Amino acid sequence: MARRTLLRGLGAAGVGAALSGTGSAAEAAGPAAVPRAATQATPAASGQITADGVTRALAVLDDIVKKDKAATTVPGIAVAVVYDGVVRYLKGLGERQAGVVGDVDADTVFQLASVSKPLSSTVIAAALTRRLAKVDWNDTLQTFRPGFTLADAWVGQHVTVADMFAHRSGLPDHAGDLLEDLGYNADQIISKLALYPLTRFRDSYAYTNYGLTAGALAFATGTGRSWQDLAREMIFAPLGMSSSSYSFADLQALKNRAALHTLVDGQWKPDLGANNDGQAPAGGANSSVRDLSRWLTMLLAGGSYPGLQTPVVDVPGLQTIWRPSSVTQGPDELGGRASFYGLGWNVGYEDTGELRLGHSGAFGRGASTVITVYPSKKLAIAVLTNADPRGVPEAISAEFVDVVRYGASTRDWLAFFGPLVAEPITADQTKYSKPAVNPTPARSLNAYVGTYPNRVYGDLTVSLRDGALSFTVGPAGKRFALMHYSGDEFYFQTTGENESGFSGALFAAPRTKVLSLTINAWNRDKLGVFTRR
The missing domain is CATH 2.40.128.600 (Lipocalin)
Incomplete structure (x- = not known):
């Protein structure tokens, strides 16, 4: 899943820092490639997120999306912006499948790739809020999967659901992903995790799709439900996310779905057959920006949602998944700024003090996605595309936030992210x-x-x-x-x-x-x- 290491974490703390729009790299670059309307806006001197800034950025968001789509020719893009309890922007642009009649709209369902991870951690937080069963983030995987172990038997005995969601089990980066390409199923891959060498337990960060999947599936077993049923009961049904699922079969049944795309000899080649059920909690979620806007609305409201009498997730539950649990990169690696991972979330802090949460997702077979959330400012943006990674969702998000803060983009974000997400030549x-x-x-x-x-x-x-x-x-x-x-x-x-x-x-x-x-x-x-x- 998502072969590009950088994107798989947002995966990269460096990218996370860049998305703030206030990091040292952005400050050094200066304005570039700014939409005409954005350059005419009045800059916000403080760099703070304000209502006026959000209004200013929303006015030019169409221009930003169209500019980046034209520059990369990606077939389709969908965007949602939530601010202060209201969905302020909800649009799609382009084709669901190249060469086939059908436009992207707010209800087009995309494959989310690793944006599945923050969604999955929210599912568990909601289950704990509901007190479904005697399960917890700190339960060991062996509690619910007795045969599970790792190369070090002691670590295998003590590794918890939280350890897997924080990528601190000691497993090497992307352990098990190559096995999926060769036809091994989830149970087989999770069993084979015991064969991978380990680094220091809870003292190192390495991004693992199948580690997180193992943790999520163990938790679901503890509730007596399948992962798909747990997600539906905890998140999708209460929030009215009727188009969302962790099931490839459910995705296939939809008419309004986006194909994945890769660029082959200058032509976008669609792919409707990418089944990611094997690592569903880590990369197999499917959703539309309309559905994601409901999830983001709930998160920004501290776990509450209009029309529901009780919170979907309580505040302590959100604090748990958003608290830094692993150091993804130290300050020296980022020119003075550290970056962190929570439970399924990239966690960072702006120069202006705000907590910034997010995640990117990518499939080399043709998807690129991102969410960026500022809980204290009640602002969030989700960008979904149906093309292989070219930096488009990250660039749209970063430029939107720049215009919110400064009235103009601080750099050409598409040019910045493009090389970062490109597959390195071995x-x-x-x-x-x-x-x-x-x-x-x-x-x-x-x-x-x-x-x-x-x-x-x-x-x-x-x-x-x-x-x-x-x-x-x-x-x-x-x-x-x-x-x-x-x-x-x-x-x-x-x-x-x-x-x-x-x-x-x-x-x-x-x-x-x-x-x-x-x-x-x-x-x-x-x-x-x-x-x-």
Whole structure:
């Protein structure tokens, strides 16, 4: 899910700081690429969020959205702004699916990617407010999933739901995501988390979709409900979020839904088949900006909602999920500003003192989303797009907040975020994009044929067909063509949500027989070595 590491956290505290519009980077840049209407507005000298500032920004929000859409050609964008208890902006622009009749509107349902995480933490906070059962943030996963463990048995015994939502379990960054691409289901992946090396428990931050999913599913089990039913009962039904779900089947049943899109040879290619149920609490939520505006209205009202006699979430429940639980980046890394993660939320503080909450989400297969919330100022904005990450939702949010605070944008935010969210070019991609210098021939291709087991990824089978090598691995039986580079070194094209271009496939033959195969793209945690049977 969401292969771009930076976005998956907003994922990046540095991006979170930038979204404030008041960080040192923004201050240094100066105004750039500002909509005409925004440059004519009267700047707010204090940089504070005020009613006049919100009115000023709302007046030019159409211009901001249209400008960034035109610059990137993303098919569709939907935006909601809530301020002081009222939904002040609720619009869609563009196409739900490129080349198919149907415009984006306020009720178009998008796949939220990692914006699912703050929504999920709100589900748990609401369940605790309702006191559904004897469950709590500090319950261990083993309480409700007795077979669960991690590489360190003591950590596996003590890791809690809160630890998983704060990404402080010690699991490595994005542990388990690659397994999803190979066809492993949620239960299989969660069980395999025990095979990943750990850093110091509760003393390090590493973003894990399947860690958070494991915590959420354990909590739901403690309430006697499925995750989907728990979310519906706690949040979606009370708030009238009738188009929202954590179910791909429910999404497919909707007519007014946005396809994912990637840009291929200059054309937007739609994808209606991205099923993220396996990590639903972390990245499988679906919603419209109308529904999200109801959720944001509730959050900004301290957990209350018009027409409901009792709060959906009590104030202590909100304080718990919004309290910094992990340090995502220290002050030295941000030029003097630290950044934090709560329980499913990125947490930061403005120079002007306000608490800033948010999260970004991204699918390489074609989604990019963001929410930004200022509880003390009762202001929130949600931006959803149906295209692969190009910095559009982050740029719209940042520019909107800039105009609120200063009357004009402090920099060209689209130019700023674009490179940050772009998929980095790996060393393997660079290397294998060019022929080897003075390559040596491979040995007889039959020498590489065989089965290479791996305790995390399972059996990898190399076969020879029509004079060419390929391999299959994982429950989905995906086949990857191997291309020769030099000697015992081959490479292949990675695929799936976590694709990273070319990856090396290095056979090792210490003497005369090939004994192992290392897959570089899967070896970040030293787990990508397959030993021949």
